[in-house]
Amino acid sequence: MIITKAKSDEEIKEVIQPFKKLVVVGCGTCATLCQTGGDEQVKAMVQKLTDWGKEVTGSIVIENPCDLRIDKRDLKRLGDAMANADAIIVMSCGVGVQTISQASDKITLAALDTVFIGEVERIGQFYEMCRACGDCILNETGGICPITRCAKHLLNGPCGGMNKEKCEVGTDKDCAWVLIWKRLKEQGREELFTKFREPRDYSIKAGPAEIIWK
Numbered sequence: 001m002i003i004t005k006a007k008s009d010e011e012i013k014e015v016i017q018p019f020k021k022l023v024v025v026g027c028g029t030c031a032t033l034c035q036t037g038g039d040e041q042v043k044a045m046v047q048k049l050t051d052w053g054k055e056v057t058g059s060i061v062i063e064n065p066c067d068l069r070i071d072k073r074d075l076k077r078l079g080d081a082m083a084n085a086d087a088i089i090v091m092s093c094g095v096g097v098q099t100i101s102q103a104s105d106k107i108t109l110a111a112l113d114t115v116f117i118g119e120v121e122r123i124g125q126f127y128e129m130c131r132a133c134g135d136c137i138l139n140e141t142g143g144i145c146p147i148t149r150c151a152k153h154l155l156n157g158p159c160g161g162m163n164k165e166k167c168e169v170g171t172d173k174d175c176a177w178v179l180i181w182k183r184l185k186e187q188g189r190e191e192l193f194t195k196f197r198e199p200r201d202y203s204i205k206a207g208p209a210e211i212i213w214k
């Protein structure tokens, strides 16, 4: 899931300052689960904007704002609410904001910060798990991602700073490479731990990435 957090009221106030009439768009998927852009948060944003002297011409929670087809369909359904708005304020990840911007000729503003691709342990407890590196090595690391979970993103570890199984970089987190070793040992696949991994070929990740089915 894409994890998002709300921008501060101060930041929102500043970006909406030039606009009088706004449409609020939420996200029915990730941002709903993060409680940053679902029904309740959209209602709260409408109330806030009204309290700040803005006119909210319409609001909607789009099921998948990262899908251009759905955005075009749902924004069209807003009719005059969209036509009369000066700008759209979007409560979704940055993908949703950009896709809505493509689906409309209105100025599109982000209400959230997109922080990571994460696992949901429970609502309000999210852990970064993947950086979409484009060259996944989970098959060699017992399903634990060193790019994300090692503070130095090392492909071969642990580094010399590991201390009593903890990461040396700033926190009391477990060293990712110790976790990888333990998992591989449990699985009887220790040989994968000693495999040397060459430095990454960053051209694989030269963006912007795209996938186009033939």
Ligand code: SF4
Residues within 6 Å of the ligand: 129, 130, 131, 132, 133, 134, 135, 136, 137, 138, 145, 146, 147, 148
């Ligand atoms: S190696 Fe890590 S960052 Fe790369 S795709 Fe796999 S899980 Fe994601």
Ligand code: SF4
Residues within 6 Å of the ligand: 149, 150, 151, 152, 153, 154, 157, 158, 159, 160, 161, 162, 163, 166, 167, 168, 169, 174, 175, 176, 177, 178
């Ligand atoms: S201590 Fe472990 S997790 Fe921390 S930077 Fe070194 S190898 Fe990575």
